Amino acid sequence: MTANDYYSQANHGPYLSYDLGNFTLEEGGMLRGCQLAYATHGELNSLKNNAILIPSWFAGTSKIFEQAYIGAGRALDPTQYFIICCNQLGNGLSSSPHNTPGASGRGAFPQVRIGDDVRAQHQFVTQHFGLTELALVVGGSMGAQQTYEWAVRYPAMVKRAAPIAGTAKNTDHDFIFAQTLMDAITSDPGYQQGFYASPEEVREGLRRHSRLWAVMGFSTEFYQQQVWRGLGFSSVEDLQLNFLDAYFLPLDPNSLLRQLWKWQRGDVSRQTGGDLKKALGRMTAKTFVMPIDEDLFFPPRDCRAEQKMIKGSQLRVLKSICGHLVVNGMEPAFLAQVDSHLRDLLALPVD
Amino acid sequence: MTANDYYSQANHGPYLSYDLGNFTLEEGGMLRGCQLAYATHGELNSLKNNAILIPSWFAGTSKIFEQAYIGAGRALDPTQYFIICCNQLGNGLSSSPHNTPGASGRGAFPQVRIGDDVRAQHQFVTQHFGLTELALVVGGSMGAQQTYEWAVRYPAMVKRAAPIAGTAKNTDHDFIFAQTLMDAITSDPGYQQGFYASPEEVREGLRRHSRLWAVMGFSTEFYQQQVWRGLGFSSVEDLQLNFLDAYFLPLDPNSLLRQLWKWQRGDVSRQTGGDLKKALGRMTAKTFVMPIDEDLFFPPRDCRAEQKMIKGSQLRVLKSICGHLVVNGMEPAFLAQVDSHLRDLLALPVD
Numbered sequence: 195m196t197a198n199d200y201y202s203q204a205n206h207g208p209y210l211s212y213d214l215g216n217f218t219l220e221e222g223g224m225l226r227g228c229q230l231a232y233a234t235h236g237e238l239n240s241l242k243n244n245a246i247l248i249p250s251w252f253a254g255t256s257k258i259f260e261q262a263y264i265g266a267g268r269a270l271d272p273t274q275y276f277i278i279c280c281n282q283l284g285n286g287l288s289s290s291p292h293n294t295p296g297a298s299g300r301g302a303f304p305q306v307r308i309g310d311d312v313r314a315q316h317q318f319v320t321q322h323f324g325l326t327e328l329a330l331v332v333g334g335s336m337g338a339q340q341t342y343e344w345a346v347r348y349p350a351m352v353k354r355a356a357p358i359a360g361t362a363k364n365t366d367h368d369f370i371f372a373q374t375l376m377d378a379i380t381s382d383p384g385y386q387q388g389f390y391a392s393p394e395e396v397r398e399g400l401r402r403h404s405r406l407w408a409v410m411g412f413s414t415e416f417y418q419q420q421v422w423r424g425l426g427f428s429s430v431e432d433l434q435l436n437f438l439d440a441y442f443l444p445l446d447p448n449s450l451l452r453q454l455w456k457w458q459r460g461d462v463s464r465q466t467g468g469d470l471k472k473a474l475g476r477m478t479a480k481t482f483v484m485p486i487d488e489d490l491f492f493p494p495r496d497c498r499a500e501q502k503m504i505k506g507s508q509l510r511v512l513k514s515i516c517g518h519l520v521v522n523g524m525e526p527a528f529l530a531q532v533d534s535h536l537r538d539l540l541a542l543p544v545d
Numbered sequence: 546m547t548a549n550d551y552y553s554q555a556n557h558g559p560y561l562s563y564d565l566g567n568f569t570l571e572e573g574g575m576l577r578g579c580q581l582a583y584a585t586h587g588e589l590n591s592l593k594n595n596a597i598l599i600p601s602w603f604a605g606t607s608k609i610f611e612q613a614y615i616g617a618g619r620a621l622d623p624t625q626y627f628i629i630c631c632n633q634l635g636n637g638l639s640s641s642p643h644n645t646p647g648a649s650g651r652g653a654f655p656q657v658r659i660g661d662d663v664r665a666q667h668q669f670v671t672q673h674f675g676l677t678e679l680a681l682v683v684g685g686s687m688g689a690q691q692t693y694e695w696a697v698r699y700p701a702m703v704k705r706a707a708p709i710a711g712t713a714k715n716t717d718h719d720f721i722f723a724q725t726l727m728d729a730i731t732s733d734p735g736y737q738q739g740f741y742a743s744p745e746e747v748r749e750g751l752r753r754h755s756r757l758w759a760v761m762g763f764s765t766e767f768y769q770q771q772v773w774r775g776l777g778f779s780s781v782e783d784l785q786l787n788f789l790d791a792y793f794l795p796l797d798p799n800s801l802l803r804q805l806w807k808w809q810r811g812d813v814s815r816q817t818g819g820d821l822k823k824a825l826g827r828m829t830a831k832t833f834v835m836p837i838d839e840d841l842f843f844p845p846r847d848c849r850a851e852q853k854m855i856k857g858s859q860l861r862v863l864k865s866i867c868g869h870l871v872v873n874g875m876e877p878a879f880l881a882q883v884d885s886h887l888r889d890l891l892a893l894p895v896d
Contacts, residue, residue: 366768366781371760377753383734402728409722409761414844417717430717490841493765 195295198393200444201286206257209233209287212318217289223304225294230318231287232256233279235264236272238323245276246330247319249311249340251521252453253445256281259337262523269536275329278319282311282336284452291388291448301388306452308336308460312343316351325351330540331479332356334521335492336453339364339460342500345477346462353544355479356536358512359486359521362500363461363470371410371491372458378402379447388448396447403450404442408434413488413517421515425524474503480542481507482535486528488517510535546646549744551795552637557608560584560638563669568640574655576645581669582638583607584630586615587623589674596627597681598670600662600691602711602872603804604796607632610688613874620887626680629670633662633687635803642739642799652739657803659687659811663694667702676702681891682830683707685872686843687804690715690811696828697813704895706830707887709863710837710872713851714812714821722761722842723809729753730798739799747798754801755793759785764839764868772866776875825854831893832858833886837879839868861886 203209209231217228233256238245248259248270256279264270270277281287283306291303298304319325331352333341338360345355346362361368379385382399390396408430416422417430427433442450463470481504485497494511501509512535514520514528523529554560560582568579584607589596599610599621607630615621621628632638634657642654649655670676682703684692689711696706697713712719730736733750741747759781767773768781778784793801814821832855836848845862852860863886865871865879874880 365765366771367760367763367765370756370768370781370785374753374756374760377756378729381732381749381753398732402725402732405721405725405728406757409718409725412718414716414718414842414847417721418847418850420717430721434721491765496765496769499769 195299196292196392196446198286198292198446201293201446206255206287209256209281212322214314214317217310217314219304219310220307221305223298225283225289225298225304228283228314229289230283230314231281232318233260235260235277235279236275238276242323242325243327243329244274245278245319245323245325245328246270246332247315247328247344248277248279249315249331249333249337250280250282250285251333251335251337252457253442253450255285255287258522262529263532269533269540270332280315280318282340282453282456283314284449284456286446286449290446291452292446300448301386303448303452306456308339308343308456309347309464311340312347315340315344316348328352330354330356330536332358332536333360334358335360335518336457336460339457342462343460345479345481346465346473349476349478352479354539354542355477355481356484356539358484358532359489359492359518361460361492361496362474363463364458365496368491369458372454375403375406376451376454378406379451385447388451390447393444393446397443400443400445400447401439404438405434407438407442407519410490411438411517411519413490413515415488415515416517419515470500471503474500475505477504480539480544482510482539483507484510484512484532484535486512486514486518486520488515490517492518546650547643547743547797549637549643549797552641552644552797557606557638560607560632563673565665565668568661568665570655570661571658572656574649576634576640576649576655579634579665580640581634581665582632583669584611586611586628586630587626589627593674593676594678594680595625596629596670596674596676596679597621597683598666598679598695599628599630600666600682600684600688601631601633601636602684602686602688603808604793604801606636606638609873613880614883620884620891621683631666631669633691633804633807634665635800635807637797637800641797642803643797651799654799654803657807659690659694659807660698660815662691663698666691666695667699679703681705681707681887683709683887684711685709686711686869687808687811690808693813694811696830696832697816697824700827700829703830705890705893706828706832707835707890709835709883710840710843710869712811712843712847713825714814715809716847719842720809723805726754726757727802727805729757730802736798739802741798744795744797748794751794751796751798752790755789756785758789758793758870761841762789762868762870764841764866766839766866767868770866821851822854825851826856828855831890831895833861833890834858835861835863835883835886837863837865837869837871839866841868843869
């Protein structure tokens with residue numbers, strides 16, 4: 195284990211942890227006493243049919259969704275719904291390289307797949323809350339990967355699904371983009387196969403990783419129109435330093451690497467022998483596929499191709515000049531669109 | 546000086562060199578006995594009004610344009626035109642870090658700007674060929690930067706201009722993309738501030754640089770539709786290895802870095818105190834602005850914004866699923882579009 199003050203209740207809480215016991219991973223590893231960190235908002239009703247599950251995205255925790263998307267009067271309204279925000283395995287709050295004791299910690303933390311996350315979340319919500327249905331699963335980016343995985347793996351349980359800015363089967367382009375993010379970190383001589391004493395030793399690798407997000411995370415028009423000025427930054431360099439570096443540099447490199455490996459391999463068709471159409475054909479959830487128009491690496495057309503394979507689904511394209519990273523919630527007009535679509539989706543009757 | 550077999554007459558010739566003498570650079574450096582490497586095709590007519598100038602793009606040489614764009618029956622027809630392909634300073638054939646003797650070589654090679662290239666080319670074609678006009682300046686990517694620089698700096702001389710997939714003033718997004726390419730190389734411990742004994746010592750940095758091109762150089766749809774199969778590659782990894790790595794790994798890291806620094810700072814408005822509209826207003830060339838529809842880092846809208854500032858110009862968007870790297874000539878349908886537009890442009894009467 196290594197100390198990392200970033201992953202604290204002060205920064206991300208309040209959150210709780212559920213003990214999954216010894217959790218066997220698809221790749222063959224086992225997490226002993228596997229912890230799933232989560233936060234809930236609102237109350238589960240007596241029919242247990244008002245639960246909404248939100249899995250976390252890359253480098254994010256349950257806190258971001260709470261801060262940007264959940265609130266009274268919002269679509270994700272804790273006065274109406276019981277909202278469960280789950281932290282994906284390896285993200286720093288759930289069982290992760292830096293907080294796992296023993297031989298499986300740090301650079302030896304096993305590889306985790308999207309399917310593992312969804313099985314872990316399923317075990318948690320069924321055992322701990324006794325849920326048999328989810329009114330909605332919604333998530334952005336890697337949260338969308340988990341949303342799709344939920345809807346394909348447990349179709350009877352997922353009544354509605356809203357994958358935002360993500361795909362059911364990761365694309366080749368996304369795979370190689372994620373690889374450049376990984377290479378930026380692992381090429382730092384301080385990385386030492388994941389057995390650095392402190393993330394500080396991998397600082398330059400983390401910075402290179404951060405700077406790649408500057409290129410791919412925002413749209414070209416975000417820069418052309420200097421949208422960053424309205425976000426309170428004085429220059430592009432200031433944006434890179436005080437938004438992206440500030441965000442990414444405190445994170446644990448091993449945690450980022452495990453999430454990136456997982457992102458690269460997100461693929462619901464693993465459940466159907468590689469047949470994506472068959473996998474998406476299993477979905478019975480009312481589904482809104484919600485790409486972002488200016489997303490450079492989950493472009494709408496990639497999402498639309500999958501949406502067409504989901505019966506009864508709708509394509510709801512979100513408009514934002516910011517590009518992919520707008521999922522972090524920096525643009526009120528974007529959040530208003532998400533709310534509007536989610537309200538429509540939640541208003542759809544289900545069986 | 547360091548040996549590099551890549552930059553040879555066998556690979557890029559036949560080419561000649563013009564001695565510019567002691568050439569003072571905008572950044573204050575001086576290249577003593579500065580060599581401008583070039584190749585010509587066709588014959589200069591007696592009126593000296595059939596010359597076409599083609600500056601090279603990033604990591605390219607005069608040879609690529611010759612192979613992909615020049616030929617009898619093509620728009621760039623050496624039976625009609627006297628075509629001069631110039632290698633930008635620092636590209637490995639012209640004066641460059643690896644072939645410059647003395648204290649200014651290798652990691653100490655001075656920074657060069659687009660304006661330096663264009664002044665060097667101007668000196669060459671006026672002194673050596675006695676030219677007073679160019680029927681056309683055409684170039685792709687960094688070649689487009691030089692094309693714009695030519696048309697703004699020497700408006701009376703440039704009768705027609707065709708910047709392909711490039712901008713007159715580099716964008717912030719392009720700047721940070723180019724920076725990630727530079728950081729990929731300089732972060733290699735073998736780089737040693739440019740004083741490596743052989744590019745082989747910077748292999749992993751060059752590979753990371755190459756892999757970033759895989760993300761940004763092609764479009765997402767190029768991968769989605771597996772266009773690479775039609776180019777003779779068996780997988781995305783094979784494409785990365787045997788197209789991009791094969792292309793970039795033999796190159797001199799210092800050469801790439803000098804070109805990237807130059808690319809970042811391409812800006813015709815340096816001639817007008819930062820006033821881009823005023824700079825582009827100087828252009829009198831008949832101009833076709835030719836972005837590529839799927840270009841991830843020189844998107845058509847960035848090019849269109851500049852085109853609107855050029856009086857009498859036309860926007861001719863090139864369609865290619867491949868994205869930016871199609872400029873290398875791998876798609877016949879793309880080359881046919883370029884030829885068609887260049888024929889239209891060359892048919893326009895000039896003063």
